[in-house]
Amino acid sequence: MKIAFYGSSLLSSYWNGAATYYRGLLKALSRRGYEIVFYEPNAFDRQKHRDIEIPEWCDVVVYEATPDALMEAASRAAEADIVVKASGVGFEDEALLRAVLEHSGSNALTVFWDVDAPATLAELRDAPDHPLHAALKRIGLVLTYGGGDPVVWHYRALGAAECVPIYNALDPETHHPVALEDRFACDLAFLGNRLPDRETRVESFFLEPAEALSGQRFLLGGAGWGDKLLPANVSWLGHVGTRDHNAFNVTPKAVLNISRDSMASNGFSPATRVFEAAGAGACLITDAWAGIEMFLAPGEEILVARDGADVAEIMRTLTPRRAKAIGAAALRRVLAEHTYALRAELVDAIFKAHFERLRVEAAE
Template sequence: MKIAFYGSSLLSSYWNGAATYYRGLLKALAGLGYEITFYEPDVYDRQKNRDIDCPDWCSVVVYDATPQALAQVTARAAEADIVVKASGVGFEDEALLLEVLRHARPDALKVFWDVDAPATLAQLRDEPDHPLLRSLRKIDLVLTYGGGDPVVYAYRALGAAHCIPIYNALDPDTHHPVQPDDRFAAELGFLGNRLPDREKRVETFFLQPAARNPAKTFLLGGAGWGDKPKSSNVHWIDHVGTRDHNAFNVTPKAVLNISRDSMANNGFSPATRVFEAAGAGACLITDAWIGIELFLKPDEEILVARDGQDVTEILATLTLQQARAIGAAALRRVLAEHTYTRRAAMADETFRRFAKRPSIKAAE
């Protein structure tokens, strides 16, 4: 069965937090027999900052950020049995949605895949004429990479026929334990781009604890932080490509997950970073959000901080032996329950349940 997937970028994680999710899930779906073509626009210098080559499990079409190129790639939606428009593609998202739906065959399964559901839902509530809101009746299935029941109920209330979370997870082939790397040595590391709806929380959970602990080294990775005021013990290393994520995660004593405002307020939204860090066997400290225990057990597989003072207190008492034990427990849990192989099996079952044909095998 053929999938046409219109997303931000498969080839580059530069200003693209969904890259790990796309790669892990689509690779696992390809392993189940799906033939996938991923369409991504050439925007935000992502093509200049690729961190993987074109994979053998998925065809990738990079198109220019022009109306003409958009028209060409959306016309190819007619070739697919499943047509996916993801949120946050980054170029003419509204036009892309409308054109993909227009070109999709009547018998194709039409999917909106939301990789930032709380933010999307807030936008839909503020913009009653938004094209997505008007198009929900033409969409067979809304999938999200997090959000739990609050997101499901919200999408159903707005008119979605079906909404199902397919959560972030781990690809053990790409995120796994490695040897520590002195480049990333620190007491605490945080990896994340500078975004308006996360910046205040980064100040609270990372920069303020760093300022209170001048004798300890804090490592900050991610684009956009160059002109951000930081204490002298914060070492900023700009964008960190996915090939260095494992070493970044395992080298500091602990690493930090900081949710964006909308994700934290909604809950049930583990970032890709949670599973990347756990997959590397890192000791992860996360900001508090509802639903953490569904994925990792607090105090045993993950440490939870309500604010910056909690982060400071955790670092004051956390030993290297304790950190390694927590990281090892997290690794065991995600390998057992939270891999993209498991998520793809759920997506496969969902596609076959809602597709307008009996099953993949029957279609082959």
């Protein structure tokens, strides 16, 4: 079957945290026989910061961020059996959604793939005239980056025919243990772009512990932090490309995951960082959110902090030996239960069940 996938970017992770999620899932779906074309706008300088070139398992069409180019890309939806519009594409999302639905074939499965469901649902609650309200009645399936039952219930209440969370996971061919690199040597590292709905949490969970632990070294990676006042023991690296993520994760004694406000409040939304770090064998500290135990065992495979004081206390007592043991345990768990091959198996079953229902209905 052919998939037309409209998303932010497959080729660049620059201001685009969903890139590794798209890559892992689509690569695994390709291995299950799907022919995939990914459509992404030339926006936010992402094409100047590519992490990968067009892969052998997926074709990519980069279109200019203009209305005419958008409509041309959307018209290609007519060629696909499955048409996916992701959230947060970044250029005229509402127009793209309308155009993609208009051009999809009558027998095609239309999918809204929400990579920030808690934030999208909050927006829908605040905007009763949002175009997605009407579109949900036409869309065949909603898939989400996570969110658990709370997200499923909300989407169904809004009229979605079906909603299934497809959680982040690990591609062991991409994220795996590597040799340590001196440039990433530190006690605690955090990698994340500067975003309005996460900055306060970064201050609490990362910068305040750094101030409290002046004798330890901290590394901050990600775009947008250049004019942020940082403690003297925090070094800012700027954007860290995906090719460096394994070394960034495994070299420090520990790495930190900090959720965005909406995902922390909703829970059941592990970031790609969780599985990438575990896949590299890193000792991961995460802020507390509901559902962590579904993915990694607190205290054994991951360390959980309720606030910055917890982070500081963890770092005061964390020994290199314990950090290595936690990282090794996390790696074993994600390889056994949280790979993109397993996530793609679920997506494949959902797609095939939809088309089987259509076949049965047509035969009646």
